[in-house]
Amino acid sequence: MNLNTIREIKRPRSSDEIRHWQDGYAWLAGGTWLFSEPQIHTHTLIDLETLGWRAIASGPGGIEFAATCKIAELYAFHPPAEWKAGQLIGECCRAFLSSFKIWNEATIGGNIVMSLPAGPMISLTVALEGTYTLLPRDGEAREVRAADFVTGNHANVLERGELLRSIHIPGTALAKSFAFRRSELTHLGRSSVLLIGTRGEPVGGLLLTITAATVKPIQLTFDGIPTAAQLCNAIDAAIPESIYLDDVHGSPAHRRHLTYHYAEQIRQELGA
Amino acid sequence: MNLQVNGKSFAATPAPGECLRVFLRDLGWFGVKKGCDAGDCGACTVWVNEKPVHSCLYPAFRAEGKEITTIEGLAKGGELHPMQRAFLDAQSFQCGYCTAGMIMTAASLSDEQKNDLPRALKGNLCRCTGYGSIRDAFAGVKNVAPDVAGGSRGASVPNPFAEAIVTGRARYTSDIPPMDGLLHLKVLRSPHAHAKILSIDRSEAMAVPGVVEVFTWEDVPRRLYSTAIHEDNRVDPDDTYLLDNVARFVGQRIVAVVADTEGAAEEGCRRLKVEYEILPAVFDPEEAMEPGAPVLHDDDGDSHILHPEKNVFLELHGEVGSVADGFAEADAIYEDTYNAPRQQHVHLETMQSIAWRAEDGRLHVRTSVQGPFIVKGKLCYLFGIMPADLHVFTERVGGGFGGKQDMMSEDLPLLATIKTGRPVKWEFTREEQFTGATTRHPMKTHVKLGAKKDGTLTAMQFRLVSNTGAYGNHGGETLANGMSGPWAIYKCPNKKGDGYAVYTNLQCGGGFRGYGTGQPTFAVESALDELAALLNVDPIEMRRKNMIGPDDKMESVLEGASDLTMGSYGLDQCVDAVEKALASGRGLPKPEGVDWLEGSGVALSMLDCVPPTEQRSGSEVALRPDGGYHFTVGSVEIGNGLVTAQQQVVAQVMGCPSARVTFLNADTDETPYDSGTFASVGMMVPTKAVENASVALREKMLAFAARTTGTKPEECRLDDGAVMCGDQRMPLAELHSAAKREGEELLCFRKAYGSPRTVAFMAYGVRLAVHRVTGEIRILFNVEAVDTGVVMNPNQVRGQVIGGVVQGIGWALQEKMVYNAAGAVVNPTLRNYRIPAFADAPVTEVFFADTYDDIGPLGAKSIAENTINPVAPAIGNALKAATGVRFTTLPFSEDRIFAKLQGFEPA
Secondary structure, X not given: OOOOOOOEEEOXXXXXXXXXXXXXXXXXXXXXXXXXXXXXXXXXXXXXXXXXXXXXXXXXXXXXXXXXXXXXXXXXXXXXXXXXXXXXXHHHHHOOXXXXXXXOOOEHHHHHHHOOOOOHHHHHHHHOOOEXXXXXXXXXOEEEEHHHHEEEOOEXXXXXXXXXXXXXXXXXXXXXXXXXXXXXXXXXXXXXXXXXXXXOOOOOOEEEEEEOOEOOOEEEEOOOOOOHXXXXXXXXXXXXXXXXXXXXXXXXXXXXXXXXXXXXXXXXXXXO | OEEEEOOEEEEOOOOOOOEHHHHHHHOOOOOOXXXXXXXXXXXXXXXXXXXXXXXXXXXXXXXXXXXEEOHHHXXXXXXXXXXXXXXXXXXXXXXXXXHHHHHHHHOOOOHHHHOOHHHHOOOOOOOOOOOHHHHHHHHOOOOOOOOOOOOOOOOOOOOOOHHHHHHOOOOEOOOOOOOOOOEEEEEEEOOOOOEEEEEEEOHHHHOOOOEEEEEOHHHOOOOOEOOEOOOOHHHOOOOEOOOOOEEOOOOOEEEEEEEOOHHHHHHHHHHOEEEEEEOOOOOOHHHHHOOOOOOOOOOOOOOOOOEHHHOEEEEEEEEEOOHHHHHHOOOEEEEEEEEEOOOOOOOOOOOEEEEEEOOOOOEEEEEOOOOHHHHHHHHHHHHOOOHHHEEEEOOEOOOOOOOOOEOOOOHHHHHXXXXXXXXXXXXXXXXXXXXXXXXXOOEEEEEEEEEOOOOOEEEEEEEEEEEEEOOOOOHHHHHHHHOOHHHHOEOOOOEEEEEEEEEOOOOOEOOOOOOOOHHHHHHHHHHHHHHHHHHOOOHHXXXXXXXXXXXOOOOOOOOOOOOEOOOOOOHHHHHHHHHHXXXXXXXXXXXXXXXXXXXEEEEEEEEEOOOOOOOEEEEEEEEOOOOOEEEEEOOOOOOOOHHHHHHHHHHHHHOOOHHHEEEEEOEOOOOOOXXXXXXXXXXXXXXXXXXXHHHHHHHHHHHHHHHHHOOOHHHEEEXXXXXXXXXXXXXXXXXXXXXXXXXXXXXXXXXXXXXXXXXXXXXXXXXXEEEOOOOOEEEEEEEEEEEOEOOOOHHHHHHXXXXXXXXXXXXXXXXXXXEOOOOOEOOOOOOOOOOOOHHHOOOXXXXXXXXXXXXXXXXXXXXXXXXXXXXXXXXXXXXXXHHXXXXXXXXXXXXXXXXXXXXXXXX
């Protein structure tokens, strides 16, 4: 929709050009969220497209995604076959509520900084043990673990004006086996729960990432494969009832129920 | 900046925050539609450098140097794109509003994507078709039949707008170039569910550059009226003011601002300072009827509210026989309470109007409404305009479903035009459709049924409580309707019903496909299965034993108008067809795994084809100088296919191809009066008028031809393009000239009246699987058998049926409007209020009963509304059959049903 309060578009060559952050500024990536709702407190959009960041750089140590990498570019990217968990890229792209048309503009970074519980790029990068590079307006770039970035429904650790620059996914995580489970109330709709398990081979521990069901990602680390009871206890301990999401896309009780159900399936699948 | 659109160069500068959708429309590319303006519906899909995007989300400034393709640029060198051709052949549209975006998406798909259409089309919503005909386009199915002279009735002739729809040339309400001096209107809506307005400070709003005028309750005529559109306005309460000093729901319009741009009007709204005195609010109709509840309407006697002091707009009570005696002789009795919730219409074109004063000094309103003539009457009354000075009309309307059976977008633009002298446009946003428009009435039905051992019903009793919201508009008529058909379809000597239409501080209920019958149908059709189970009787046999036959009296609990008759009867065929289809085992197999449970269910529905209040229409049919025909009629084309059917009726009577018939409809200047296109009357009243006028014209033409050629009238007949008088063949163009020479006008005007009224029948059957752990439901097979008399256009009727079924599936399984404790809708967007997408829509089989209606035109009768009614209860019955659990509240979404499937209650 028209954002009628916007008075200016800035198109910097480098993000350093935007030093003095002001109220009413917003970084513009794909625009697929910004243009989907009135933004009455925003008057200036700062275009990230002109920064020309390289979308994807892949090397032996892992993959570096620019925050401005479009979902369509991500979906078209196929990591080396030995990185088995690389298949999670496709799974998580298909977990978007939005269609492939939106993917032509929407970005990985945009989905992450929106920090909605059902954001599949959060699920993907947390499960794959990613690290984000953040660019504050003053000072040096800093790194945060993907698992620590989202702090609540539509809330994260970004400081005022701080920009998500890139996402690093380590090859060690990509080399793991994985199991993926997802549920939604309408066919191909928004995720009500999205669980990913990974396990290093041949005898690594289970890493279970719970997203969509909870207001922020929850990650459980096990030394080996837990028993069913250990898994339940770990979920009980990590997820208080209060952080199961309550919205029109699923009730907390249902999300909780499915979390246990799918976690057990993942345990069995990766423990086999 | 420079860009290419459809191969043409443009130089224009968008506003900084402008989206590509609006930018392209401002350049004149009206094929780019606004469905949601939020990236959810796909109606605005265009290609940017060959890649499909939702142009409502695309920043216009980024289009610099790009090549844009809209639907208007898809055909190359006069040749339709293969996908346009496929949509044309399959007639993959009804209102056609979503079609441009649907085709732009479809035409961009790779072969791999075409193999997974549910995923490929998840970004495109259609509310009319149920996606059946869209699936056909991809399968290369041809849904059109040859347009043969004399063979129109029963042929799937194409929609006359088909080519315009697939090429983006079809013009909907806002698809006209902006007029000089056009102003845009926006409203400030109430943030409070119940509040008195103490003061409105407009000074800051007036100071916003571009704001021209601000209108509050003090600036409008203080005249009570109802927004509901009915021929007889006395059936609706006069409880509404154009703008009021009391807000009765969150979302009620409080102040209107007009400005040079939408942005300025929005800013003006934000700058208004309104001081409210917040009043206690009530949201539950039962609580609203209790002593001490907040009173919404302090009726001084002019509003026709039955019990304003207890918020009851209307109560209806009736009994035939004695239910006490009936229950006393029953071998089994079942009772429970069923909750049927709101549903928003989600017509893809939002409500909108443009008003202006033309050089002739008259006022004109171009609108998306379902009843332009009644709107004209209301506007004349409200503003004191002489009828001759006002013109109201529609062109193509992008869907209605009853949502446009209220005057909601016309009055304020007209007010602003009268006050400013300038043209004024008001387009509802999608959010406003959810907050400020109408919905299906939430209704609670307590049902009690009793029967003998063999299944024979002995008593039917119900209590129906309808939440009409803050205003009464359709509350009374939907209540009466809900107390009729669902109970009259079964024979039972003892019936009793009590109904209440109750005010609460929520948005208004309105007309919605089914018009009050879907909600109690959910209750009675569920209850019938429960009673059958108590008696160990097969649910289909239970229905056969009790449903009315062709010679039975149709009787509910109300003393109804006595003009309801059975012009045809096909219920038995419908039930047989559904039973046979379910038994066939067609459809998908049950998914593998022990956790998947399977069950089937059926439900029936009966529709009164015309409302009991008056309904009238008229049509003029003329022989054109070129030997074709032209008709005018006042009914509205909202995607119902009405003008196609009307063309077919003229063609059938005249023995010519449909394509020889032109028309003009829904225009208070140019067409005869019509009560409005709602209540499934399209076929029964306006089309009957078209038939009457056609028959009269045919007789007139034959009589004139006989006279001219000296032949006996009985030896004359119409042939394609000519009149045969004995052996003489006189081309119609010649007949027209001959008549003209003699001063004879070969045209006829005839009226039609909605009485007597007939009934239509329907049966729906579904087989589904439900996962007992997750609660997921998959529809494996579904069939709807319809008795709609002679099927005038099988493809169109099939589209109506599938569209109604899928809308019913949405209501049954997924659509849910959620309110917070303050009475505000929390999910007023299409990404949070999920109507069925392609992925949610199963393949639906359609069966037509073989009947001929004595009342409807050429043996046809109504179809549109009845299609939705039996869907939800049949799904509920199938769920019960699969799981042993009866669910009594819609929708049956996974998160609401899973707990009962595990045998425990949610915490």
